[in-house]
Amino acid sequence: MRAVVAVTSGGPEVLQVNDLPDPEPAPGEVVIDVVAAGLNRADLMQRIGIYPPPPGASEILGMECSGTIAAVGDGVTEWNVGDPVCALLAGGGYASKVAVPAGQVMPAPLGIDLVEAAALPEVACTVWSNIVMTAHLQPGEAFLVHGGGGGIGSFAIQLARELGARVFATVGSHEKQALASELGADVVISYREQNFVQVVGDFTGGRGVDVILDNMGAKYLEPNLRALGDGGRLVIIGLQGGTKAELDINSIMRKRASVMGTTLRSRPVAGKAAICVQVVENVWPLVTAGKIRPIIHRVLPLERVAEAHALMESGEHTGKILLKV
Numbered sequence: 001m002r003a004v005v006a007v008t009s010g011g012p013e014v015l016q017v018n019d020l021p022d023p024e025p026a027p028g029e030v031v032i033d034v035v036a037a038g039l040n041r042a043d044l045m046q047r048i049g050i051y052p053p054p055p056g057a058s059e060i061l062g063m064e065c066s067g068t069i070a071a072v073g074d075g076v077t078e079w080n081v082g083d084p085v086c087a088l089l090a091g092g093g094y095a096s097k098v099a100v101p102a103g104q105v106m107p108a109p110l111g112i113d114l115v116e117a118a119a120l121p122e123v124a125c126t127v128w129s130n131i132v133m134t135a136h137l138q139p140g141e142a143f144l145v146h147g148g149g150g151g152i153g154s155f156a157i158q159l160a161r162e163l164g165a166r167v168f169a170t171v172g173s174h175e176k177q178a179l180a181s182e183l184g185a186d187v188v189i190s191y192r193e194q195n196f197v198q199v200v201g202d203f204t205g206g207r208g209v210d211v212i213l214d215n216m217g218a219k220y221l222e223p224n225l226r227a228l229g230d231g232g233r234l235v236i237i238g239l240q241g242g243t244k245a246e247l248d249i250n251s252i253m254r255k256r257a258s259v260m261g262t263t264l265r266s267r268p269v270a271g272k273a274a275i276c277v278q279v280v281e282n283v284w285p286l287v288t289a290g291k292i293r294p295i296i297h298r299v300l301p302l303e304r305v306a307e308a309h310a311l312m313e314s315g316e317h318t319g320k321i322l323l324k325v
C-alpha cells in the first residue's frame with residue numbers, strides 16, 4: 001500500500017509517501033480501502049514529535065478515513081466486503097489501506113459523497129461525546145464553542161443548534177465570522193477584537209453560558225470560568241493555549257461548575273465503539289437530512305500531504321482539510 005511516513009520529526013517536509021506492506025485484519029478488525037483521510041491538529045503534533053500514537057497504534061499518521069471494506073477479520077459479523085464506511089482510527093489513515101477495530105467503523109452517512117465522509121468521524125465523535133455524553137447540553141441552554149470556523153467548531157455550531165441550544169462562537173477572522181453565522185451561531189465573537197467574557201455577559205443578561213467546548217486549554221481557563229453560568233460545564237479538548245494555568249478554585253465552587261477534559265484517541269476501543277453507535281443513531285440522520293453538513297476547505301491528493309499540513313498550520317482553513325488517496 002501507499003502510506004505517508006514521517007522520515008524524522010520536524011516540519012511538513014519530513015512527510016513522504018512510501019510503499020509499505022498491506023495490513024491484515026486481526027480478529028475483530030476490518031481492513032478499509034481508503035478513499036480519503038481527514039487531517040487533525042493531533043497529526044501536526046505527532047509529526048513534530050510531541051504526540052506519539054497510543055501503544056499498539058500504527059506509526060502512520062491519520063486518525064480518520066472513509067472508504068470501502070476490503071477484508072474482514074475473524075469474529076466480525078457486522079461488515080461485509082464492499083460496504084461504504086468511515087472510521088475513527090488510532091492512527092494509519094494517511095494510507096491506501098488501514099486496519100481498524102470493527103466497532104470504530106461507521107456506515108458512510110447516506111447522501112454524502114464518500115470523499116466528504118472522511119471529514120466526519122473525528123468531528124462528529126468528538127463533538128457528540130463531549131457536548132452530549134460528557135456535558136449533557138440541554139435544549140434552551142447557552143453553548144459557547146471556541147474556534148467556530150475550524151473543523152470541530154463548524155461542526156459543533158451545527159450540532160448544538162440542532163440540539164436546540166443558543167450558540168455562541170469565537171472566531172479569528174471575518175471569513176470565519178461569516179461561516180459561523182451561516183451555520184447557525186446566534187452570537188459570533190471576534191476573539192481578536194472583542195472580549196468573549198464581556199460579550200457572553202452582555203447577551204445572557206450576565207448569567208453566562210451553560211456549556212463551553214474549549215480548544216485553548218491554559219490560556220482560556222480563567223476567562224472560560226468567568227463566562228460560565230451557575231452549574232456550567234467546561235469541557236477542554238484542546239491545548240492550543242498551553243497546558244499549565246493557575247486558577248482560583250473558588251471560581252469553580254461558587255458557580256457549582258464542572259471542569260472536564262477528554263481525548264478521543266486515548267479512549268479504549270469499547271469506549272470509541274460506544275460513541276460511534278450514538279453518532280450513527282443520532283447524528284447521521286441529521287447529516288442525511290442536510291441539517292448538518294461537512295465543512296470542507298480543501299481536498300488534496302495524498303502526495304501533497306506536506307502542503308496540506310502547512311495549510312493547517314497557517315490557520316487559514318475553514319472547516320476540514322482532506323487527503324484523497
Ligand SMILES: NC(=O)c1ccc[n+]([C@@H]2O[C@H](COP(=O)([O-])OP(=O)(O)OC[C@H]3O[C@@H](n4cnc5c(N)ncnc54)[C@H](OP(=O)(O)O)[C@@H]3O)[C@@H](O)[C@H]2O)c1
Pocket residue numbers: 039040041042122126146147148149150151152153170171172173176191215216236237238239240262263264265312315316319320
Ligand atoms: N480531545 C479530543 O479528543 C480532540 C479531538 C479532535 C480535536 N481536538 C482539538 O480540538 C481543537 C480544534 O481542532 P480542529 O480540528 O477544529 O482544528 P482546526 O480546524 O485547525 O481549528 C483550530 C481552531 O482554533 C481556533 N483558535 C486559534 N486561536 C484561538 C483563540 N485565541 N481563541 C479562539 N479560537 C482560537 C482557530 O480559530 P481562527 O482560525 O478563527 O483563529 C481555529 O478555528 C484542536 O486543539 C484539536 O487538537 C481534540
